[in-house]
Amino acid sequence: MEAExxxxxxxxxxxxxxxxxxxxxxxxxxFGLLFLILAGSLLxxxxxxxxxxxxxxxxxxxxxMLERGLDVVEDFFRDEEQLGKLAADLIISExxxxxxxxxxxxxxxxxxxxxxxxxxxxxYAGGREVAxxxxxxxxxxxxxxxxxxxDEPFEHGYTVWSHPFYDEEMGMSLMRLTIHVSAxxxxxxxxxxxxxxxxxxxxxxxEIVWKDTQVPFILFEKEQVLATTAPIYDEIKPTPDEPVxxxxxxxxxxxxxxxxxxxxxxxxxxxxGAHLDISEGKEYLFLYAPLRTPxxxxxxxxxxxxxxxxxxxxxxxxxxxxxxxxxxxxGTMLVAYVGHKMGSPIKxxxxxxxxxxxxxxxxxxxxxxxxxxxxxxxxxxxNAASSALTAFSRYxxxxxxxxxxxxxxxxxxxxxLREMTFFFSDIVGFTKVASRLSAEETTxxxxxxxxxxxxxxxxxxxxxxxxIGDGVMAFWGAPExxxxxxxxxxxAAKKIAEEINSQHSDASDDSTPLRIRxxxxxxxxxxxxxxxxxxxxxxxIGDSVNIAARLQDLGKVVDPxxxxxxxxxxxxxxxxxxxxxxxxxxxxxxxxxxSEIGVYRLI
Numbered sequence: 309m310e311a312e313x314x315x316x317x318x319x320x321x322x323x324x325x326x327x328x329x330x331x332x333x334x335x336x337x338x339f340g341l342l343f344l345i346l347a348g349s350l351l352x353x354x355x356x357x358x359x360x361x362x363x364x365x366x367x368x369x370x371x372x373m374l375e376r377g378l379d380v381v382e383d384f385f386r387d388e389e390q391l392g393k394l395a396a397d398l399i400i401s402e403x404x405x406x407x408x409x410x411x412x413x414x415x416x417x418x419x420x421x422x423x424x425x426x427x428x429x430x431x432y433a434g435g436r437e438v439a440x441x442x443x444x445x446x447x448x449x450x451x452x453x454x455x456x457x458x459d460e461p462f463e464h465g466y467t468v469w470s471h472p473f474y475d476e477e478m479g480m481s482l483m484r485l486t487i488h489v490s491a492x493x494x495x496x497x498x499x500x501x502x503x504x505x506x507x508x509x510x511x512x513x514x515e516i517v518w519k520d521t522q523v524p525f526i527l528f529e530k531e532q533v534l535a536t537t538a539p540i541y542d543e544i545k546p547t548p549d550e551p552v553x554x555x556x557x558x559x560x561x562x563x564x565x566x567x568x569x570x571x572x573x574x575x576x577x578x579x580x581g582a583h584l585d586i587s588e589g590k591e592y593l594f595l596y597a598p599l600r601t602p603x604x605x606x607x608x609x610x611x612x613x614x615x616x617x618x619x620x621x622x623x624x625x626x627x628x629x630x631x632x633x634x635x636x637x638x639g640t641m642l643v644a645y646v647g648h649k650m651g652s653p654i655k656x657x658x659x660x661x662x663x664x665x666x667x668x669x670x671x672x673x674x675x676x677x678x679x680x681x682x683x684x685x686x687x688x689x690x691n692a693a694s695s696a697l698t699a700f701s702r703y704x705x706x707x708x709x710x711x712x713x714x715x716x717x718x719x720x721x722x723x724x725l726r727e728m729t730f731f732f733s734d735i736v737g738f739t740k741v742a743s744r745l746s747a748e749e750t751t752x753x754x755x756x757x758x759x760x761x762x763x764x765x766x767x768x769x770x771x772x773x774x775x776i777g778d779g780v781m782a783f784w785g786a787p788e789x790x791x792x793x794x795x796x797x798x799x800a801a802k803k804i805a806e807e808i809n810s811q812h813s814d815a816s817d818d819s820t821p822l823r824i825r826x827x828x829x830x831x832x833x834x835x836x837x838x839x840x841x842x843x844x845x846x847x848x849i850g851d852s853v854n855i856a857a858r859l860q861d862l863g864k865v866v867d868p869x870x871x872x873x874x875x876x877x878x879x880x881x882x883x884x885x886x887x888x889x890x891x892x893x894x895x896x897x898x899x900x901x902x903s904e905i906g907v908y909r910l911i
Contacts, residue, residue, distance in 0.1 A: 344636060347633070347636050351632060362618050366615075367582070370582050372518075373516070373595060374596075374610070376515075376516055377610070378597060378600060380512050380516055381509075381512055381599065381607065384509075384512055388504060391425070393467075395423070395428060399428070413445065417445045420443065420445045425442045426443040427442055427443065428501070430497040431500070432498065436451065463488065466487070466488040467487050469485055469486075470484045472532065472552045473551050474546050474547060474551035480506070480546070482503040484504075485501065485503075487500045506546075506552055507535075509526055510535045512535065513535055513537050516611065517537070519617060523536065523561075523562075524537060524610070524611040525537075525611065525612075526609055527596075533555065536558075538558060538561040540557075540558055544557055562612050564587075565587050572591065573585045576593075581610070582595050591614070591615040591616075592612050592613065594612045595610050595611050595612070596608050596610030597610065653675070656676075657675060657687060722836055723835065724835060724836055725832055725833070726785055726786055727831065728783050728786055728793060728833060729784045729828060729829070729880060730782075730797075730829050730830075731783065731826065732779060732827045732856045733804070733825065734777075734778065734779040734824065735778040736822075736823040736825060738777075741822070758780065762780075765782045765800050767803070768784070768797070770784045771784070779860070783848055787846065794879075797830075797880070798828065798874075798876070798880075798910060801826050801828065804826070805911045821871075825863030825872075826873070827856045827859030828859065828874065828875070828910070829877040829879060831879055832850065833852045851901075854900065855898065855901075856877075858901070859907065861899070862875055873909065873911065874910045875907055875910070876908050876909075876910050877908075878905055878907075888910065889910075891909045892906070
């Protein structure tokens with residue numbers, strides 16, 4: 309029944325051995341996680357808000373920049389077209405045609421000073437072309453005759469812009485505006501072309517720029533760069549084959565990859581064209597839109613700039629995030645410190661509880677006072693309980709206390725039959741020894757002797773039942789089973805004999821070396837809790853216990869002068885392994901028994 313109680317207690321112990329966290333770790337991790345969630349939620353909200361605001365600001369500022377750029381470029385070309393049409397009307401008017409050469413020269417001077425026109429060419433139906441150098445009004449007109457007649461004229465005032473081209477004579481790239489006119493007769497031109505220098509478009513960029521980091525651009529049909537403030541643009545010289553640079557030639561400029569989408573490409577929700585992308589290892593905002601005028605002018609006006617120009621809110625968030633991170637780390641460290649200060653006494657309390665549980669009462673540290681009321685009360689209660697249990701364990705075998713703790717004091721009224729080895733000892737002539745000593749000296753001598761005896765017995769797995777005068781009763785095999793209990797008892801007896809012989813060897817004139825007798829017997833006895841409801845004693849009862857006591861008493865007959873004599877029964881000797889060197893004393897009828905038993909002297 310007791311074995312079942314112990315088994316049940318062990319099962320409870322096993323089921324209770326669940327994973328547990330130290331309180332300092334739990335507090336530190338718990339509050340740290342709380343800080344992390346709060347700070348993370350705040351940072352996420354702020355970051356999302358900042359990103360939304362940044363994108364909104366990009367859209368708003370982008371609209372303004374594009375609107376400004378489109379207005380500037382559209383106004384420029386609208387004005388040039390109007391001037392071109394005015395010039396065409398003047399050229400073909402009867403007053404100018406019939407005017408003297410001085411008036412015509414004066415007109416060329418006015419066009420040279422007041423417009424961006426570099427050259428004006430008249431095309432006649434019969435194939436005749438007349439080129440007027442407006443850039444150099446003093447230069448004479450050049451006239452050539454084509455083999456084929458000019459194309460049929462369009463509606464009067466119809467305009468067309470052609471691709472940029474390089475004029476070797478002028479040494480520059482030009483854009484050509486063609487204006488169709490209605491000639492009154494065959495001697496009048498059917499269309500007029502006006503050439504503008506591409507380089508004049510760069511002056512428009514200064515009016516578009518909003519910030520120094522902004523790089524505006526004007527593209528022809530999305531692939532040819534008419535103007536931009538990118539440094540690489542000025543390094544590319546125009547040629548007949550390439551009057552203006554293509555995007556491919558804009559090496560090192562984000563403009564080169566404006567239409568190339570990377571994995572970071574992000575299209576903004578924008579009325580015009582706008583996207584974010586990575587170029588040259590940096591994120592840029594690209595804004596672009598075609599001209600909105602009805603003229604057949606395939607221009608794209610745009611600008612690009614680093615996203616960091618719009619990221620002031622994000623930078624502020626990063627500063628806040630850094631501060632929050634520092635605060636979170638400091639808070640976590642503070643919580644960990646407080647947790648440690650709280651957890652340390654609790655850990656000491658747990659260590660002492662474990663020491664008490666293992667009956668390591670001597671090594672259990674005294675718990676200090678704590679500033680935390682509950683912990684202080686618990687510490688003092690544990691110190692008192694430890695002191696009480698220490699005193700309790702001095703009067704009751706520790707193995708028995710351990711079993712009682714593990715079984716939660718269940719099965720106290722149970723007993724059982726069990727094979728065990730019993731030990732009895734006695735000091736030879738103790739009455740005579742005590743008569744020469746004071747009461748204090750006698751007590752001191754006995755305590756020292758019992759201390760040595762107890763250590764040897766416990767070290768070999770035995771249980772000290774009681775001290776009987778100057779004798780000791782002990783057993784092996786209870787309350788917990790002990791394998792080879794006869795051998796363990798013999799080892800304890802040898803250890804005690806060595807200690808006694810050592811005392812005799814080191815004895816001085818004023819010392820009192822002791823002589824002892826020991827009896828060992830192995831047999832079956834009743835073991836368990838015996839007594840009343842008010843007081844119980846865990847002990848062994850039976851003939852086997854008496855035999856061990858009688859064997860100890862027999863020692864005075866076998867060898868009265870021995871320093872140490874250890875007698876064992878046949879049962880004990882049979883349970884010992886070979887090599888014990890036991891000497892057969894004889895078959896002896898012990899006092900109180902009717903039959904003889906084999907007696908051996910082990911020491």
